Amino acid sequence: MLTERQVLILESIIRFYTETGHPVGSKTLMNELSLPFSSATIRNEMSRLEELGFIEKTHSSSGRIPSVKGYRFYVDYLISPEQLPAQEVAKIRSAFGPRYHELDEIVSQSANILSELTNYTAILLGPKMQENKLTGFRLVPLSEHQAMAILVTDQAHVENRTFTIPPGMKLADLETIVKIFNDQLIGLPLTEVFKKINVEIPQILARHLHTDSDLFVDVFGNIITHTIRERFYVGGKMNLLNFSEFQDIEKFKSIYSLMDEGNNLRTLISRKSDGIHVKIGQELNNDLFSDFSLITATYQVVGHGEGMIALLGPTSMPYSKMLGLVDTFRNELADKVSDYYRFLEE
Amino acid sequence: MLTERQVLILESIIRFYTETGHPVGSKTLMNELSLPFSSATIRNEMSRLEELGFIEKTHSSSGRIPSVKGYRFYVDYLISPEQLPAQEVAKIRSAFGPRYHELDEIVSQSANILSELTNYTAILLGPKMQENKLTGFRLVPLSEHQAMAILVTDQAHVENRTFTIPPGMKLADLETIVKIFNDQLIGLPLTEVFKKINVEIPQILARHLHTDSDLFVDVFGNIITHTIRERFYVGGKMNLLNFSEFQDIEKFKSIYSLMDEGNNLRTLISRKSDGIHVKIGQELNNDLFSDFSLITATYQVVGHGEGMIALLGPTSMPYSKMLGLVDTFRNELADKVSDYYRFLEE
DNA sequence: TGTTAGCACTCGATGTTGTTAAGTGCTAAA
DNA sequence: TTTAGCACTTAACAACATCGAGTGCTAACA
Known part of the structure; x- marks a missing residue:
């Protein structure tokens, strides 16, 4: 298992890399984050962390970046969803219109709101229809x-x-x-x-x-x-250009058309259990998305089934914040949909 | 006025530049297109053509590229729409479905067909609704x-x-x-x-x-x-990435969102007279589109008003071919729409 | 025994420099 | 009027040097 110090270093590496986007080395870690060990000590620990597969190098003398396993550990054990500031919650609420006449309007607008809030790409699915009578x-x-x-x-x-x-x-x-x-x-x-x-x-x-x-x-x-047919509503497709390694224009096009057609999104998003899940990089089982992470969550509308939210961003996203945001958002959305149904049954 | 030789040279420059995308110099012109003058003569003529504003340099010792004025002259006096091969016409026809239940379906599919046919971006407008009763x-x-x-x-x-x-x-x-x-x-x-x-x-x-x-x-x-509200149907938005100088990602995003919102497209496309019109580069009066040309054409549906086709591509497009294609396409589309109405009135 | 200072080494990024190819304008001769 | 010839310009490219941030390893230290 990892020692406390190793955890601290791993956490620091992830923090730094998420903020700057640059691989981080022992000296930087010591200076910038003022860890109370010498760079040499940190080097030794990093070497160990690399052996264990939590971090990796981009080339032989580069700094380290978190590996999928590193992120996994970070997400599973080191963070918890960050509470969204009240002001942000208010922003979400006011972004919704006062009244909707169709469910799809709520869902499709949600995709836009969520993508604008995060600058990532949001994929939404309404409560499923198959069992409607x-x-x-x-x-x-x-x-x-x-x-x-x-x-x-x-x-x-x-x-x-x-x-x-x-x-x-x-x-x-x-x-x-x-x-x-x-x-x-x-x-x-x-x-x-x-x-x-x-x-x-x-x-x-x-x-x-x-x-x-x-x-x-x-x-x-x-x-x-x-x-x-399941209708996927995708918001912020163009945000892909912000975080995707936009060098590769062909890759972008492939991803875009996947998003545009919608039905192939099933390959990416499996409607499994409740709660919030994070899939990181290769865990998505799709070469196109090896640099992306996907947060998926269900939202429950009592008496009317459940829907799905997904947020697609770079592997180096601020998970804690995004998890908090998605969690809040799904509640707001569930409320909004409940309102919609309540109004119909009044 | 231009001499015959100057016209020949201008035409050659445009041909060459359209094919290769590279600025073209006197020697290349002489060799590749085997013009019966020496490079020095061509140089002199090019110098004159530049004075007159038909061509321009990208830097002091570069070859020449056509200017807007050059293209204008070329489009207005030197070319005529190229007859589309029968095989291509057949392709258009078979791309349409056998039967439509709504007009919008025809128009929106047209946008896709036209963009696929050209690898440019197609913008379509159905017959206008304002005067419907x-x-x-x-x-x-x-x-x-x-x-x-x-x-x-x-x-x-x-x-x-x-x-x-x-x-x-x-x-x-x-x-x-x-x-x-x-x-x-x-x-x-x-x-x-x-x-x-x-x-x-x-x-x-x-x-x-x-x-x-x-x-x-x-x-x-x-x-x-x-x-x-006029509904613009845009096909092949992603084709912008093929011909736009895709270096500038921000520019691409601006153009994309213009296309996506649709209503701002009025600034680009003025519903004026009949026939086919070409607007080249700055003639479009929009900085975003200084490297683009726009071919617009109306299509007449007897008894049901007229609609609009537009094709957005690079200034260095093969005008002759594209004009022919747009002309054929608008006839096919008009036929298809007529069929639709005829079926309704039968 | 764990921690640290020091050192040689690696590698990407960046900058410098030289070379080449394709072009130009200009002049003088045919 | 046309052409050959020449000096000059520029972008593109490759080769090369330099620098900064990193590494691993070793030996000394608490």
């Missing part, structure tokens, strides 16, 4: 040739799609279709709805209708797919 | 506390917004409100609707309703604003 389909005729299909779930999620009505289809037909959809599907979880819509529904429709009804299966199937 | 508001109750407001225009544009119904408001009230909106507003151009909604409507509502109706004025006002 269908409360109804609506089909609203808009003009002679247009109609809107609307899906509503028991979690107040609304999804809609405008489409063109095939010539020859009558209003009565539309009503029949909606009735069939609703009779068969209301109350089922969306995953079930999705299955049924692709298997049973087409058969039932064929029995009751003479016109071609593929279009409707398509449209409604489409809405369901859209609803079920 | 309102054909109806709908208010669809979704659950006890939610409703959707829908706007439909005579150009088949649909815009919608979900909102929460204030507690205590009854279904009958909603119906009254929608009736008033429709009685007052149907058939008016959206700009008119916008004005009335902010002035007369609140008064009328107050006369007929006891509950607070600000929310509805808000919601519908909001939808109108959204509909009227």
